[in-house]
Amino acid sequence: MMRPLEGVRVLDFSTLLPGPLATLVLAEAGAEVIKIERPGRGDEMRSYMPKFGDDSVNFAMLNRGKRSIAIDLKEKGVVDKLRGLIESADIVVEQFRPGVMDRLGLGYEALSAINPKIIYCAITGYGQTGPRASVAAHDLNYVAESGMLGLSAGADGAPVLPPALIADIAGGTYPAVVNILLALRQRDRTGKGCKLDIAMADNLFTFLYWAIGNGLAAGEWPTPGGDLVTGGTPRYQIYRTKDNKFLAAAPLEDKFWANFIDAVGAPQELLDDSQSPATVKARIQDIIGARTAEHWDAAFEGKDVCCAIVATMQEAMANPHFRERGVFSRELASGGKRITALPVPVQDDFRGSDASSGYPALGEANKDFGLS
Structure with missing residues (x-):
């Protein structure tokens, strides 16, 4: 079956994570992605460690199935050299600071004059406009400024470093893909392209819908450790086991909470946790802490309790459920070496049958596009 994006050409000027992951998703759905890199060094992520082949495994995972062109975007006549690709492109993805591509002669206005159908996706931290548009920052900064980081807290009350690059992926990659697909649909109707302004910091507020709602409607602005999903209830909590592993317990609804109380052998009086959540939480911790993770895993088997033992990455990737579903099948x-490809949220029906592919060497496609 033809993949949904076959025949779609993407020029990817982006580096590191948000843009390359977005174009990886497009590539998995059939798009031809041409990665445009600086000569000599290429995408900075190529130099990261550890290595897989000649480049970093990070680069390899994010650029699977793409092609690479090496060209100096600052050299004279670069737009003319890329004109053929610009004319044939459907999508451009870049994540420079606002104004950089314009100064290079490769901004939306310049490219749309050559190809009015082009969809131009600019991914930045703070967007194309506003007082912070040109401020340098990284994922942790966006998470901090959105209020999200302030809702996490460790034992000493300080915010906890997130274990995932939330802003880059959830605020950058995924909104970019969603809006690119919407723009393609709009172009089907109008015949015209557009410019997409993807701001990673802006898009984090979607994940805080409950906090915004509580604050605006009830005047109850959330605090770390004080609300439903920030540690304020025994029904949504992480409990330490006897063998220093952890139980992620989320029996929020009454029926699950009742099942949980029964499964752990807690007194029925703890069913009512509304009066003193901290007391109930402490008593549940005493119960969970008296047994091993293996004991609780067995105790919860086949019961509707919304509980799971916290897994390591190795354990998660060996989990029979994910294996059976083919999460790590590509x-x-x-x-001559092979490792599991990065799973991406593209339905298998929309992906090709080739379960194994590599990543591009720097500039390997220059000759194919007359840039040697």
Whole structure:
């Protein structure tokens, strides 16, 4: 079956994570992604460690199935050299600071004059406009300024470093893909392209819908450790086991909470946790802490309690459920070596049958596009 984005050409000027992951999703759905890199060094992520093949495994995972052109975007006549690609492109993805592509002659106005159908997606931290548009920042800064980081807290009350790059992926990659697909649909109707302004910091507020609602409607602005999903209830909590592992317990609804109380052998008086959540939480911790993770895993088997033992990455990737569903069925290949490819949220029906592919060497497609 033809993949949904076959015949769609993407020029990817982005580096590191948000843009490359967005174009990886497009590539998995059939788009031809041409990665445009600086000569000599290429995308900075190529130099990261550890290595897989000649480049970093990070780069390899994010750029599987793409092609690479090496060209100096500052050299004279670069727009003319890329004109053929610009004319044939459907989508451009870039994540420079606002104004950089314009100064290079490759901004939306310049490219749309050459190809009015082009969909131009600019991914930045703070967007194309506003007082912070040109401020340098990284994922942690966006998470901090959105209020999200302030809702997490460790034992000493300080915010906890997130274990995932939330702003880059949830605020950058995914909104970019969603809006690119919407723009393609709009272009089907109008015949015209557009410019997309994807701001990673802006898009984090979607994840805080409950906090915004509580604050605006009830005047109850959330605090770390004090609300439903920030540790304020025994029904949504992480409990330490006897063998220093952890139980993630989320029996929020009454029926699940009742099942949980029964499964752990807690006194029925703890069913009512509304009067003193902290007391109930402490008593549940005493119960969970008296047994091993293996005991609780067995105790919860087949019961509707919304509980899980916190897994390591190795344990998660060996989990029979994910294996059976084929989450890790595709491979990344380089120099005779193969590892699991990065899973992406593209339905298998929309992806090709080739379960193994590599990543591009720097500039490997220059000759194919007359840029040697």
